[in-house]
Amino acid sequence: MTHEEINEIQNIEIKLFLEALFQRYGYDFRNYSQAHIKRRLLHRMNLGNFSGISQMQHKILYDSGFVQQILLDLSINVTEMFRDPSFYASVRKEVVPILKTYPFIKTWHAGCSTGEEVYSMAILFKEENILNRTQIYATDFNHKVLKTAKEGIYPIDLIKDYTTNYQKAGGKESFSDYYDANYNSVIIDGSLKKNIVFADHNLVTDSVFAEVNLIVCRNVLIYFNRELQDKVIKLFLDSLTPGGILCLGSKENLQYSAHFEYFSVIDTHEKIYRKEYRRPSTSNDNP
Amino acid sequence: MRKYTEKNTDDQAHRMIIPEIPIHLKPKAIVIGTSAGGVEALTKLFKALRPGFSIPILVVQHISPSSDSYLVQHLNRISSVTVKEALDKTVIEPFHAYLAPPNYHLLIEEDFTIALTVDEKVSYARPSIDVLFETAARAFNRNLLGIILTGANSDGAYGASMLRKMGGYLIVQDPSTAHIATMPETAIQQAGADFITNLEGISKFLNRLP
Numbered sequence A: 001m002t003h004e005e006i007n008e009i010q011n012i013e014i015k016l017f018l019e020a021l022f023q024r025y026g027y028d029f030r031n032y033s034q035a036h037i038k039r040r041l042l043h044r045m046n047l048g049n050f051s052g053i054s055q056m057q058h059k060i061l062y063d064s065g066f067v068q069q070i071l072l073d074l075s076i077n078v079t080e081m082f083r084d085p086s087f088y089a090s091v092r093k094e095v096v097p098i099l100k101t102y103p104f105i106k107t108w109h110a111g112c113s114t115g116e117e118v119y120s121m122a123i124l125f126k127e128e129n130i131l132n133r134t135q136i137y138a139t140d141f142n143h144k145v146l147k148t149a150k151e152g153i154y155p156i157d158l159i160k161d162y163t164t165n166y167q168k169a170g171g172k173e174s175f176s177d178y179y180d181a182n183y184n185s186v187i188i189d190g191s192l193k194k195n196i197v198f199a200d201h202n203l204v205t206d207s208v209f210a211e212v213n214l215i216v217c218r219n220v221l222i223y224f225n226r227e228l229q230d231k232v233i234k235l236f237l238d239s240l241t242p243g244g245i246l247c248l249g250s251k252e253n254l255q256y257s258a259h260f261e262y263f264s265v266i267d268t269h270e271k272i273y274r275k276e277y278r279r280p281s282t283s284n285d286n287p
Numbered sequence B: 001m002r003k004y005t006e007k008n009t010d011d012q013a014h015r016m017i018i019p020e021i022p023i024h025l026k027p028k029a030i031v032i033g034t035s036a037g038g039v040e041a042l043t044k045l046f047k048a049l050r051p052g053f054s055i056p057i058l059v060v061q062h063i064s065p066s067s068d069s070y071l072v073q074h075l076n077r078i079s080s081v082t083v084k085e086a087l088d089k090t091v092i093e094p095f096h097a098y099l100a101p102p103n104y105h106l107l108i109e110e111d112f113t114i115a116l117t118v119d120e121k122v123s124y125a126r127p128s129i130d131v132l133f134e135t136a137a138r139a140f141n142r143n144l145l146g147i148i149l150t151g152a153n154s155d156g157a158y159g160a161s162m163l164r165k166m167g168g169y170l171i172v173q174d175p176s177t178a179h180i181a182t183m184p185e186t187a188i189q190q191a192g193a194d195f196i197t198n199l200e201g202i203s204k205f206l207n208r209l210p
Helices: A003-025 A034-047 A053-062 A064-074 A085-099 A116-127 A143-151 A156-168 A226-239 B038-048 B070-078 B129-143 B157-165 B182-191 B199-208
Strands: A105-110 A134-140 A153-155 A179-181 A185-188 A196-200 A212-217 A240-248 A263-267 A272-275 B029-034 B057-061 B082-085 B096-099 B105-108 B114-117 B144-148 B169-173 B195-197
Touching (some): A003 A034, A003 A064, A034 A053, A034 B105, A053 A064, A085 A116, A085 A263, A105 A116, A116 A134, A116 A156, A143 A196, A156 A179, B029 B157, B038 B057, B057 B105, B057 B129, B070 B096, B129 B144, B129 B157, B144 B157, B157 B169, B157 B182, B169 B182, B169 B199, B195 B199
Parallel strands (some): A105 A212, A212 A240, B029 B057, B057 B096, B082 B096, B169 B195
Antiparallel strands (some): B105 B114
């Protein structure tokens, strides 16, 4: 059999594997970037000495412990505090003045992973004196990363990079004010956690979570195919108040979305958008 | 074909013998991976591309996460092809070259579109040459040409072996002519090569492609 034929067969096996994962456990990766899924599953196949994806499919159907492993393989949990400092600088300059006009602010970090970017935003809000009137929802479908996010404990060896990011992002205080250091870890200051609710939410299968003024969802949509991207952007559109703000990753783009007309651009480089005040026409409201 | 073990640095003419382009080699895409010294090497290659060169090129150059779009603009200015930063979900087009953005992996979907991810570093790198070569090999199979250039680490060696396994054609820069030999050396050790030559030889080979 040629490698090309094996490649074709693997594509069939991956489709069946994702279908099994969805039907058995409700986790839906069927509309994720195929190249990403395939790379990760083949990696797991080699590490676990499986003879093929089909053997992994058998294991996932009968061994619920294996699901956690696969979820970690397929989900994206690479993050850092003040990742892309220029994004936070732009939030401070362009978004905070808008938020300051509201008596009460609700924000949603969709796909928050291990929480670093949620705490970064909480720090920024604290320095801008709006944290005490902000409710932050931080959601992910992966329970394991959500637990880490809630704890807010991170390896100390990353703090040097985070401090640099914080400074580049226009931080106003000393970064060490926001954590307590231990031998090899730091714990995020309790005052930052007070207004954050961490919750289980799956962007692919769940519906509107809350009505919010700001949604931050960075480097999640790139893992979805066009169809799923549009579905999730519609979910964001429905979750935002009129005039609400949507922040995407720097290589993500609303421009090609079917829902682009309902947004205006605040910062084209940092991918910050604002929902228009006019209501979307109902003809596009099909689920 | 000149074997890598022959250390004949004096024989320029010998190194410049370009092999016949295999009859079955009709690449639909070219993938290039490089690290230290890559900007200079890419400059030479892109400058030398003949007008009307149509095969799309995808490039991973290891680059600092905070770098700007200088390299894209620079290569675009000096080359006959249109050089862009790779954008998520873009359809790969002829007469274009795409550079992986800093801090993102560049993957190729089997429907010939571009995908970006922020997964863990691979071979200590993001973007990683291994990730580009591995996914491109699955998308293009034998219709892929890979080029490994100068670099100070071993990223690309695994991807290059995947590329050859899937029937692709691999050119590696002659390590003795590379700014840093490690990357081409490791690629040759792990993947072998279909053609080993200097930058001029690579340019001549490319410009002869249909």
